[in-house]
Amino acid sequence: MFFKYRSNYLKVDRETRCCLLAVMAFLIFASLQASAQTGRQSWIRINQLGYPTGGTKVAVLASKQVKADEPYFELIDATTSKPVFRAKLGKDFGHYGPFASCYRLSFTSFKKAGRYYLKVGTTTSPVFVISNKNYKGAADFTLRYMRQQRSGFNPFLKDSCHTKDGYVIYGPVPDGTHIDVSGGWHDATDYLQYATTSANATFHLLAAYHDFPGVFTDQYQGNGLEGKNGVPDVLDEGKWGLDWLMKMHPRADWMFNQLADDRDHSGFRLPTKDSVDYGYGKGNGRPVYFLTGSPQGLGKYKNRATGTASTAGKFTSAFALGSMLYHHKDQQFSQLLKQKALSAYQYGLAKPGVAQTAPNLAPYFYEEDNWVDDMELGAAMLYQLTGQTQYLTSALGYGNTEKVTPWMGADTARHYQWYPFHNFGHYEIGNASKGNKKQLMISYYKRGIERVWQKAKHNAFYRGVPFIWCSNNLTVSFAIQCYLYRKMSGDNTYQELEQACVDWLLGCNPWGKSMIYGLPANGDTPQHPHSSLSHLCNYPLDGALVDGPVYTSIFRGLKGLKLYTDDTYADFQSDLAVYHDDFGDYSTNEPTMDGTASLVYLLAAMEDQSAKTVHQKVKVRIKKSKHE
Incomplete structure (x- = not known):
């Protein structure tokens, strides 16, 4: 619109x-x-x-x-x-x-x-x-940023990048052994690629198509270039993610967790002109980290990994949902995805625990501390795929272990400490169950929502999401959980809280800023995001969700952060939180791939909801005319 x-x-x-x-x-x-x-x-x-x-x-x-x-x-x-x-x-x-x-x-x-x-x-x-009709086309619009983030062949630039990825480290083969893992999406402004965010993004895209197929159109080919190919664009994008995940899980006993590391953070540059040398010669590929389940980090800093399940569970759910979606479209591909889902699940069972991303030069990494939510979703999707009750039993066991995603109701958390930011597993168990099992999952969702509501109800913005790094991602996820709860339960108690989160993302916040680049096209949206594409070439980042406001205390403590322009939102900064529309602020104004993928699902839900309202009105008019 x-x-x-x-x-x-x-x-x-x-x-x-x-x-x-x-x-x-x-x-x-x-x-x-x-x-x-x-x-x-x-x-x-x-x-x-x-x-x-x-x-x-x-x-x-x-x-x-x-x-x-x-x-x-x-x-x-x-x-x-x-x-x-x-x-x-x-x-x-x-x-x-x-x-x-x-x-x-x-x-x-x-x-x-x-x-x-x-x-x-x-x-x-x-x-x-x-x-x-306000949300019509919004989900498709945000897919523009996903295509723009593609590695391998990049349809926005109409050129290729990172085609020689990558070189194995920490693996069962000698360090430096080449393996083809080109493809996938760049994680944010940097060109790192993480299995954990990519698998979560892939699941959200596939779930958006599964739950709201009528929302999406076909305007682009599978390679991302303009032109119809008979496949909704969101499914094309989901397959792009699946193809890369299969490369990162090339055999049953091999799984990789990360491509490149923070040596990437060496200034603004286009991905097609990436000259960072990881020790293999400029342009000759990047390190791909084997998923060992143990702490990793090639430099001064290391993560605190304890297992493989958090990554493997995410692989499982994406592969399983992909297999179901392609069952009638491509039997051979569907069967391959089923095999990958089953082997990924076993990879997680072998080493329960968290697989965090690996730092190198700086202490920042995705500090994921939960894994049962990932295995729960993986098991729930395997149950839907295979019909085997053992997977439903396992999913319920995982779900009962972590009833509420831990950040909900908390004032703070470490970076990506509780990820994904909502647990899709509860919903998928509820989808596949009836009676007490479904009601139990509904109660878990309600418990988390209520914890946030107890904080949100005290301010006019109904803000109960903490201002940690990537607060917009949490806001999207929480809105999705509210939506899923409402859909499962039929309870509209928290609908105004849900809508307040959507409104916040689109400008009803202290800064009056829509947090989505170009949405609406002539609204007050990010103009100077932390991005090489926009900063160097003035390329638009259509559909990109920026990180969002952070606690002022977090902003003041970050390394290498500098504002380059006058703060046009100075009147709205406070000791509570800040947001800057400045390319130098990587903490509040950097777009993220996985946050945008989650946004695709949320906006698709909003458009679907609006469309159903229109259809209901049409039905009422028809009934009235017949009665008359």
């Missing part, structure tokens, strides 16, 4: 035209707000992508004044400039971040599509759209 599909602008219906007009109005409002920034005391933060007609609709009035001047807010029709809805501000949630007072402005009961803005006294919001 708000994406740069220019050819689709020619033929649009009335509701869509309203959405497009809102883009121009948003620019005008944003310009006026920017020019009047000095001296302002109050702001109204909105979901810049807009609100569904029949869903939760809440904005936040955030003020540096102790109390709002007006007791009411109004919803104004942007076409007529006349108020169409009026309600009390309600509860003052008080101090949050840089603000002295904050109010939730709920207009959920208003259901008429159109272009609107909110007003409290002299404070106005940007124009936004109420429509059931």
Whole structure:
């Protein structure tokens, strides 16, 4: 809808035209707000992508004044400039971040599509759209960044990179032995590639296609270049991940955990011009770390690995789901994926424990400390794939061991300490079970959500996710867990909390910043992300989810971090948390591949939900006309 599909602008219906007009109005409002920034005391933060007609609709009035001047807010029709809805501000949630007072402005009961803005006294919001088409195309849009992150052949650059990867270390063969592991996705701005994030990303992409097949279109070929190939683009992207994972698990007793290391962090450069030398000669491939289950690190720093299960479980779930999806599309490929799923699961059983990523020059690595969630999801998917009850029994055992993902309800955690950030395993057990087993999984999800809610309910943004590194990734995952809980249980208790997380990502946060590059196309989205593609060549990073705000204490303690431009969000920084739209801030403004893959699932769920609302309305109209 708000994406740069220019050819689709020619033929649009009335509701869509309203959405497009809102883009121009948003620019005008944003310009006026920017020019009047000095001296302002109050702001109204909105979901810049807009609100569904029949869903939760809440904005936040955030003020540096102790109390709002007006007791009411109004919803104004942007076409007529006349108020169409009026309600009390309600509860003052008080101090949050840089603000002295904050109010939730709920207009959920208003259901008429159109272009609107909110007003409290002299404070106005940007124009936004109420429509059931706001999320249409959003999931496909975020796939652009996934294609852009491809290693091997990169369709965005129309060139190849890292084709000589890699050289085995820590393996059962002599160090330096070459093995073909080219392909996959770069993890973030750097060109490292991790099995743990890639397998999780692959599962999310495949799950998005499995759960919401009608959302995705076919505009790109399997190699990522433009052109239809008869396969939805999300499945093409999922297969790109599967192909690389198979290279990283080339035989039953071999599995690799990581490609390259932090020697990669040597400045901005395009992947096709990567000249980092890992000891094999510039451009001659990178080290690929064999998954041993023991601590690794070639330099000063080492990880604290204790086993193989956390990585192997992720491989298992991706392979198993892929096998099911390709059962009727490619029997031979499906059977190969089944074999890989079974052997990956055994690889995890052999060494229970966590397989962390390996540092080298710096102390930063993915400090994953849980593994039963990965084996739970792997076992649940094997049960769905094979029908063998032994896997369901194992999945339940793992699920009962870790009922709640540990970061939920906590104030902090180490980097990627509890990963993935929500446990898909509970949902997949619930999907495959009935009665007590399903209810048990529902209760585990609810327990985690409730822990976050106990923190979120005290501030107007309903923010209960800690501001640790990659806080946006946690926000996406938590919103998905809320959605999955609602879908499994039919309980809408936490729907407003779920929507608050989606709204936060799209601009309803202290900074008024959508955290997704280019979404909406003319909204306030990242302009200077920590990326070689954008910084060196001004290439757009369409669909990329940036890391998001971090605790100010974390920001101040990071090494090698420097801001290069004036902070346009200085008014909204606080002792609580910071966000900088600056290419020098790798802690808040760097896009991540796995976070974006999770976002694909979330946005697909939102579009599917909106589409069903439209279909329900059509059915009601048909029934009424028949009755009449």
